[in-house]
Amino acid sequence: MLDIRWIRDNPEALDAALEKRGAASESAALIALDEERRAHVARVQDAQARRNAASKEIGAAMASGETEKAEALKAEVADLKQFLSTAEETERDLDARLRDALARVPNVPLDDVPVGADEDANVEVRRSGEKRTFDFEPKEHFELGEALGQMDFEVAARMSGARFTLLNGGLARLERALGQFMLDVHTTEHGYTEVNPPLLVRDDALFGTAQLPKFAEDQFRTTTDHWLIPTAEVPLTNIVRETIIDHDYLPRRYTALTPCFRSEAGSAGRDTRGYLRQHQFYKVELVSITDAETSIEEHERMTRCAETILERLGLHFRTMVLSTGDMGFAARKTYDLEVWLPGQGAYREISSCSVCGDFQARRMNARYRPEGEKGTRFVHTLNGSGVAMGRALIAVMETYQQADGSIAVPDVLRPYMGGIDVIGAGG
Template sequence: MHDIRAIRENPAAFDAALARRGLAPLSDRILSLDADRRARIVAAETAQADQNRASKDVGAAKARGDDAEFDRLRTLVAEKKADIAKLQAEASLLDGRLRDLLMEIPNLPLDSVPDGRNEADNVELRRWGSPRAFDFTPVEHFDIAGVKPGMDFETAAKLSGSRFVVLKGGVARIHRALAQFMLDLHVDRHGLQETWTPVLVLENMMVGTGQLPKFGEDSYLTREGYWLIPTSEVTLTNTVHGDLVDHATLPRRMVAHSQCFRSEAGSAGRDTTGMLRQHQFEKVEMVSITDADTGPAEHDRMTRCAEAVLEALDLPYRTIVLCTGDMGFGARITHDIEVWLPGQDKYREISSVSYCGDFQARRMNTRYRSDKTGKPEFVHTLNGSGLAVGRTLIAVLENGQQADGSVSLPAALHPYLGGATRLDADGRLA
C-alpha cells in the first residue's frame, strides 16, 4: 500500500511513477478523498470541543437557575452529539474508500527499472552456461520415453481435471530429490532458516502480501473462508504481520517448501500440454524481512541464491530485469531467472525475485524501531522462488535427455537418489 503523506507531498512524482506502469494519474482522486476525509475529522473534532464546552455550561446554567439557557445548552449538546456521530461515520466511510483505492494501486518502480510495455521490453542482465548441442532433435519433457511411465496426465485428469499431473516411480523421486536438494543448499550454504507453514490462510494474510483484493480470481477460496496459498510468500512474509520487529533480528531470511495453488485465470490456451503450468505445484520459496538500507543489496543476494541452484544442477539460464509494464503488482524491481528448455528451444521462467520495499509492510502494519531515529519504521520485504520444483524437474529432464530415451541426471542429485545417475528408457532409476 502507498504512503498517503508521500502522495500529498509530491503528487506529480506519484503520477509520473504510475505513468511508467502504464496507468493514468490518480493523485487528484486520492487527494480529493483524503481532503474530504480530513475535513470531516476536523469538523468532528471542532464539534466535540463545542459539545464539551456546552456540557460544562449546562451545569453552570442549572446552578444559576437559568432555565432558558439550560434548555438551550442541552439542545446544543444533543445537536453536537448527532453532528459528531454523522461526521465520524462520513469520515470512516471516506477512510474506507481511500484505503480500498490505495489497496488496488500497484507498487511504484525503482528509477533503475527499465521502461517498457511488456516482456519484449525486459532487459537481460547476464547468462550462465551454454545450451547443450544435441546430435538428435530434443523433445519436450512429456515426450521423453523414460519420462512417460512416470508422468501421468490421464489419471490426473480423471481425478481432478486439466492442469494436474500424477508423478510416479523414478520421476516422482527426482521431483522429491530436487526439493530436498534446494532446501539443503539454501539452509547449509545460503544461511536461510528452514520454515514449514500452513497452506490455508486467513483473508487478511492474502491482503497483506497483495493477492487480495485485486487478484482474488487467481487463487482458491474454501467454503470455510480459508484461502489456499499461491506460494509460501504469503505465509513466510506474514509471519511478522502486525509486529514491531526487533531491528537486531533483521534481516530475517526464510525458506520453505510447500504445495502451491493457482487458478491460472487468464492463461487459457497457454502451456496446456505437460506440467509447465499447473493448478497445484510445489515451490521452494525464499523470503527476506529487512530494513530500508539493506533491501536493494538483499535483492541481489537473493537472486544469487536462486541462480546457485541452477548452477549446481548445471542448467543454463539467463537473468533479466523486468520492465515497468511486466512487473508484478507488489514489486519495485524484479529479476526473472529463465532456464533453458531444449524441448521448446527457448528460455522459460523458473524464478522471480522481487524487492517490494515497504509496500507489503504497510498492508501488514509491520515495523521495526530504527537504530538511527529511534522511531518505528516499516520493514522492507523480498520474495523469490528458489526454485519452482516442477519447472526445475522439466529442465533437468529436457537438458539431460539422451537419444535412447533415457535421462542423464545432474551429479548434485545423485546422493538424493540413492546413487542413481540416470533415468533409463523404461522410467527406472539406475
C-alpha cells in the same frame, strides 16, 4: 500499499510512476478521498470540543438563572450528540474507502527499472552456462515423460481435470530430490531458516502480500473461507505481520518447500500441454525481511542464491530485469531467471526475485525499531523462487535427455536419488 502522506506530498511522482506501469493517474482521486476523510475528522473534533464547552456553559447558565440560554445550549448539545452518534461509523466508512482505493494502486518502480509496456522491454543482465548441443533432435518434457510412463496427464485429468499431472517412479523421485537439494543449499550455505508453514490462510494474510483484493480470481478459496496459498511467500512474509522487530534481528531470511495452488485465471489457452503451467505445483520460496537501508543489496543477494541452484544443476539460463509493464503489482524491481529448454528451443521463467520496499509491510503493519531512534519504521520485504521445482524438473529432463529417451541425473542430485544415475522406462 503506498503512504497517503507521501502521495499528498508527491502527487506528480505517483502519477509518473503509474504512467510507467501503463496505469491511469490516481493521485487526484486519492487526495480527494483523503481530504474528505480529513475534513470529516476535523468536524468530529470540532463537534466534540464544542459539546464539551457547551456542557460547561449549561451549568454556568443554570447557576446564573439564564434559563432560556441554558435551554438553547441543551438543544445545541443534543444536536452535536446526534451528529457524533453517526460520525464514528462515517469515519470508519471513509477510512475503508481510502484503504480500499490505496490497496488497488501498484507499487512505485525503482528509478533503474526499464520502462516499457510488457516483456518485450525486459533487459538481459547476464547469462550463465552453455546451451547443450545434441546429436539428435531433443524432445519436449511431456514427450519424454509420457514415453517413460512416469508423467501421466490423462489419469490426473480423470481425477482433477485440466492442468494437473501425476508423476510416478523415477520422475516423482527426481522432483523430490530437486526440492531437498534446494532446501539444503539455501539453509546450509545461504543462511535461510527452513519453515513448514500453513497451506491455508485467511483474507488478511493474502491482503498483506497484495494478492487481495486485486488478484482474487487467481486464487483457490475453500468453503471455510480460507485460501490455498499461491506461493509460500504469503505465510513466510506474514510471519512478521503486526510485530515490531528489534533492528539487531534483521535481516530475517526464511525458506520453505510447499505445494502451491493457482487458478491460472489469466492464462487461458497458454501452455495447456505438459507440466509447465499447473493448478498445483511445488516451489522452494525465499523471503527476506530487512531494514530500509539494506533491501536493495539483499535483492542482489537473493537473486544470486537462486542463480546458484541453476548453476549447480548445470542449466543454461539468463537473468532479466523486468520492465515496469511486466513486473508484479507489489514489486519495486524484479529479476527473472529464464532457463533454456532445449525441447522447446526457448527460455522460460523459472524464478522471479522481487524487492517490495515497505509496500507489503504497510499492509501488514510490520515494523522495526531503528537503533538510536524512538519511533519505528516499516520493514522492507523481498521474495523470490529458489526455485520452482516443476519447471526445474522440466529443465533437467530436457537438458539431460539421452538419445534413447532416458534422463541422466545431474551429479548434485545423485546423493538424493539412492544411487540412481539414469531414469529409464523401468523407473
